[in-house]
Amino acid sequence: MYVVIEPSADRRGLHLVDADERGHPTGERDVSWDAALEVLRDRDATGVRWVFAHTAELYPRLIDSGVRLGRSHDLALCRSILRRSTETPDGGLSSLPADSWDAAWTSSGDDGSLTGFADLAEPGERPDAVAELQRQCEAVAASRAPSRLRRLLAAESCGAMIACEIRHDGLPWRRDVHERILREALGPRPVFGGRPVVLEELANGIRVALGAPSLNPDSHTELLRALRAASIPVDSTSKWELQRHDHPAVEPLLRYKSLSRLMTANGWAWLDEWVRDGRFRPEYVVAGVVTGRWATDGGGALQLPTQIRPAVIADDGWTFVIADAAQLEPRIVAAMASDTAMAAAGHGKDLYQGLVDAGTVDTRDHAKVAMLGALYGATTGESARLMPRLVRAYPRATGLVEAAARAGERGEQVTTWLGRSSPLPPDSWSAAVRAGAQVSATPAQERAARGAARDWGRFTRNFVAQGTAAEWALCWMAELRHRLFSLVDGDQHPHLVYFLHDELVIHAPEQSADFVADAVRDAAEAAGRGLFGDFPIDFPLDVAVTRCYADA
DNA sequence: TAATCTGGCCAC
DNA sequence: AAACGTGGCCAGATTA
Known part of the structure; x- marks a missing residue:
């Protein structure tokens, strides 16, 4: 045994x-x-x-x-x-x-x-x-x-x-393609380090536009000072705030930020460190996230920007089967709560469109915003405005996440479908909440206590959904692995090469792609049955068979 | 000088 | 669009 x-x-x-x-x-x-x-x-x-x-x-x-x-x-x-x-x-x-x-x-x-x-x-x-x-x-x-x-x-x-x-x-990775992306975006790799030509030109453009000849655009402190000196009233240097201002420095600055990010996060240094022999080998940390999701320790495997995904290309004679679970967390919550109405809205296809077809909201976009707001605990904006419709139409599913939020606000643990529990809040949290409940509490203490309680409630609200979705994904992967092992044939068998919360990439010999696509769907079905038995919930996948990750 | 913090942005 | 969950990672700034 x-x-x-x-x-x-x-x-x-x-x-x-x-x-x-x-x-x-x-x-x-x-x-x-x-x-x-x-x-x-x-x-x-x-x-x-x-x-x-x-x-x-x-x-x-x-x-x-x-x-x-x-x-x-x-x-x-x-x-x-x-x-x-x-x-x-x-x-x-x-x-x-x-x-x-x-x-x-x-x-x-x-x-x-x-x-x-x-x-x-x-x-x-x-x-x-x-x-x-x-x-x-x-x-x-x-x-x-x-x-x-x-x-x-x-x-x-x-x-x-x-x-x-x-x-x-390892995930197949074409160094030549990655280097081409870098060269086209940034210019040639600097021989002695420093900024590539494109970044240096943009930096100069920013300096001229702001009248700050010695500005280092990588320094938030210097940049904020220079922006204000140029009469651009900003509280931060973030792109969403910069976008709202009409000034000649804004356009080059936004391009600089984007390209600088590419260079520092996934530039030549990243390639040298993380890609060997045509493979990127992610350092996953199983259960590295409290909710049970995986984390990474180096390499940034869970944040591969779409910009560099064209470098992920299958070996000759091989292809990728790329599958991601559609609207996973809403489906998970619907099943946990036995919400047959929400489950029916997700039957067979797009759950968000299903909410529109059911007359709950008027557009798919609204459905998505409302649903994510429910899962994250939105209190303001469009998401909060749409919430009452969701609550009315799906009282069980929304009630489940609301109950998890209330439990967290009381400092209680919450637990996923299969039994992974949230941590208790730290002592500092309890102390702050207690202080706010005292008769002698100052308004500031009361506010702090309410804020802390709500913060922890949003955490526990999301924990049950994210954590149970992570369990489903683990079961999905395990079911798929079992099916792929039945196909072992020397070194030519399909194998998992990437996992990203609700998405799997399998590297497969071209002739096995259909088998693998079926297997990954069967595995999703089996994972759903394993967790939720006969409850009528679907876990549809978007499946792509393609030689390049960027095409999925 | 090394360790830690902060702001920003990438992924889901 | 932001504010609404989980994270990693980087450069610069600050602290020990």
């Missing part, structure tokens, strides 16, 4: 411990690295769940050896979920004193391998993985929602393997 997999004591191979469904050990053995490949493949074929202390410690090395595993359990990630979840109250892990499983893994060792937990573990001392597996199995079994939590832990752990696999395989 479970097989705990760790480096062996002599570090020359692997130590494997078999365990039953409650995490109790039933046998153990050491295998050398040479024999590991075969042993792991054989055991994996029997459907065991591999237990890693921390997937990124061992799995990349297994991938290098040609092994891909089917199912896994990441103790560090799962501890974090179980520790905080409201579904595992007293007796679970929530009351356990902090130990090394709560700490982040640290990188040490000259080969860059991860060797232990930071802070809490003695150097060289591994925490007991089997004991922790038992604790987690018990916590899940004793929880209020064992099957949902099991689904969440499995999906989270699978995500950890996928993050390693994506980094190993």
